[in-house]
Amino acid sequence: NRTSVKEFILLGFPGTWQFRVSFVVVFALMYTLTVIGNASIIALVWRSSNLHTPMYFFLCNLSFLEIWYTTGVVPKAIGVMLGTSQTISFSVCILQLFFLLSLGSTECFLLSVMAYDRYLAICCPLRYSSLMSSGRSVRLALSSWLGGFLAISLLAFLTSRLTFCGPDVINHFICDIDSCLALSCSDTWPVELATFLVSIIVVVASCVVTLVSYMYIISSILRIQSGHGRKKAFSTCSAHLSVVTIWYGSTMFLYVKPSAQNSLDVNKIVNTFNTMVTPLLNPFIYTLRNKEVKLALGRAFQKK
16 A cells, blocks of 8 residues: 555535525535435436436436435535534545546436437437337447446546545545645646546547537427427427536536646535536426426426
């Protein structure tokens, strides 16, 4: 074991006790709404037979992922800001880093798969059921999960081999790559290179697939003659497009860069948006901008 530092101290958001308590209240509220919102989507799709389609199957995968993604952040962040759980062991730090980055990579793959699904639905409507069968949608979702976790395995291993001699204070509320690189007293070039390459493969490649899919989708929508037809076609993908824009904007800022060591204070703010705000917004975006989900919700309340 080359690591001399056995545990780290998470700094969180420094400030007065009242300032930190206000953050705790906001984080707890956001976490509660995120879990309830995403769990409600899963339950709604499960109960509504008309939502048993590939599109909503992928949405359930995304909602399930968001619950675990925010769970990996918020409970520990609350403990850090209350001062009851500011320390984190080296092994748990690496585990949290691996868990969060793997779920983030899986989300990138899932969003690109969902964009491809919308491309088939709009550009190839007559062949959609054969091109996107239930078996293929399961394989695509499973590939997204496996690909996300496998892509981060090497990166997490290289990070675990870094040497930490002190200081042991992480200027964050979670363990992330930038914080580990800032504290390491060994050569961080291999980890920085691996981070950049994984970011290109996962984030940029999935973003390109998503952008190409939407180029074809928009081109197909513009060729529709009636205004009502164009509006209906766009409504099937507008919610997903909103989520994609929010997610990729923050993710590229955090990870797609030649050097992993950027301003840690800025990273904290963007990470808050990436790990808490985005999972909270997803269920609201999909329910408020999707007629099928709103109809299913209405039927569910009428039954009750």
